[in-house]
Amino acid sequence: MRRAPxxxxxxxxxxxxxxxxxxxxxxxxTSGADAATDATDATDATDATDATDAPQGIDAGARDASNTWxxxxxxxxxxxxxxxxxxxxxxxxxxxxxxxxxxxxLDVYEPLTGAWVPGSPSQRSSSAVSTAVLGGKIxxxxxxxxxxxxxxGVGVYDPSGNGWSIAPAMPGPRxxxxxxxxxxxxxxxxxxxxxxxxxxxxxxxxxxxAWTTGAAMPTARNRLSSAAANGAxxxxxxExxxxxxxxxxxxxxxxxxxxxxxxxxxxxxxxxxxxxxxGILYVIGGYWGRDTPVAKVEAYDPVxxxxxxxxxxxxxxxxxxxxxxxxRIFVAAGRYGLTDLxxxxxxxx
Numbered sequence: 093m094r095r096a097p098x099x100x101x102x103x104x105x106x107x108x109x110x111x112x113x114x115x116x117x118x119x120x121x122t123s124g125a126d127a128a129t130d131a132t133d134a135t136d137a138t139d140a141t142d143a144t145d146a147p148q149g150i151d152a153g154a155r156d157a158s159n160t161w162x163x164x165x166x167x168x169x170x171x172x173x174x175x176x177x178x179x180x181x182x183x184x185x186x187x188x189x190x191x192x193x194x195x196x197x198l199d200v201y202e203p204l205t206g207a208w209v210p211g212s213p214s215q216r217s218s219s220a221v222s223t224a225v226l227g228g229k230i231x232x233x234x235x236x237x238x239x240x241x242x243x244x245g246v247g248v249y250d251p252s253g254n255g256w257s258i259a260p261a262m263p264g265p266r267x268x269x270x271x272x273x274x275x276x277x278x279x280x281x282x283x284x285x286x287x288x289x290x291x292x293x294x295x296x297x298x299x300x301x302a303w304t305t306g307a308a309m310p311t312a313r314n315r316l317s318s319a320a321a322n323g324a325x326x327x328x329x330x331e332x333x334x335x336x337x338x339x340x341x342x343x344x345x346x347x348x349x350x351x352x353x354x355x356x357x358x359x360x361x362x363x364x365x366x367x368x369x370x371g372i373l374y375v376i377g378g379y380w381g382r383d384t385p386v387a388k389v390e391a392y393d394p395v396x397x398x399x400x401x402x403x404x405x406x407x408x409x410x411x412x413x414x415x416x417x418x419x420r421i422f423v424a425a426g427r428y429g430l431t432d433l434x435x436x437x438x439x440x441x
Contacts, residue, residue, distance in 0.1 A: 156440040166434035172411035172427035175223045183415040222271035224278035226298045242267035268314035272325045284314040311340045317366035331362040335382040363410040367421045385410040
């Protein structure tokens with residue numbers, strides 16, 4: 093049964109922490125400290141949104157040490173479950189929730205100056221959507237109208253004119269999907285519809301302005317993550333029951349329209365974010381138990397089908413978003429307990 097994201101934090105008081113020791117395929121960087129790190133309290137999470145000690149920008153010509161995090165100036169508005177994209181060296185963070193209220197905000201981050209600049213607000217709620225960059229424009233697939241009804245609508249934001257338009261709707265309404273771009277087409281995968289978890293694959297061709305359907309994903313799920321690498325889509329984690337995360341990793345090959353099962357993620361979770369850098373997929377944050385947010389970063393190599401533990405994110409959170417600029421992963425927003433976050437942290441692989 094589908095759950096609205098703003099309900100999860102309210103149930104945190106009833107949550108028991110899960111143990112994560114003994115996971116195979118990981119480089120255990122913190123030994124027995126994992127549970128303590130994952131249980132970081134909301135005070136620590138909130139502290140990361142304080143811009144006082146944060147750098148105002150990041151030098152694109154310089155490189156931080158690998159496998160490290162840097163805290164940057166936070167967004168002006170704390171929120172959870174937004175989406176994001178990078179175009180022309182700038183990061184766009186759109187929509188989400190402020191508490192239980194859907195957000196229409198669009199904020200643009202300029203890494204060299206560290207400035208956040210407001211863009212034209214979306215024309216409809218940009219919550220529970222997925223995004224794809226096609227032809228220099230950001231496409232938004234579906235949404236979660238009135239907190240209970242999914243939409244098939246597709247919105248389009250053009251950064252060059254700071255304006256919005258619409259594209260042909262998806263074949264059916266879905267929310268909490270994930271999307272990747274391969275060879276100029278958007279693949280919108282999973283999510284939920286009519287209260288049920290979805291395995292659907294919708295393929296949008298912006299040149300033709302038309303949708304087709306791909307082979308169904310083996311594991312129906314929502315609140316999932318994905319990234320593209322080597323011409324294939326990798327769908328990771330998600331929710332398969334109320335508060336039930338999955339570790340499933342499944343690969344979709346558009347050339348054959350076939351799915352295959354890959355090595356599972358060491359830490360099952362949903363509402364995480366995933367980004368690809370140099371062919372490696374980084375899964376960051378998310379809920380690993382009954383709305384228990386984590387700071388974990390786990391990296392997947394599609395070539396060797398193996399996972400590696402990386403340095404934890406400074407701020408544990410779920411419902412976060414990420415975009416990649418100059419080989420760095422910028423992680424924005426999210427939620428810890430009942431607290432929406434404005435935190436912006438950048439990871440150098």
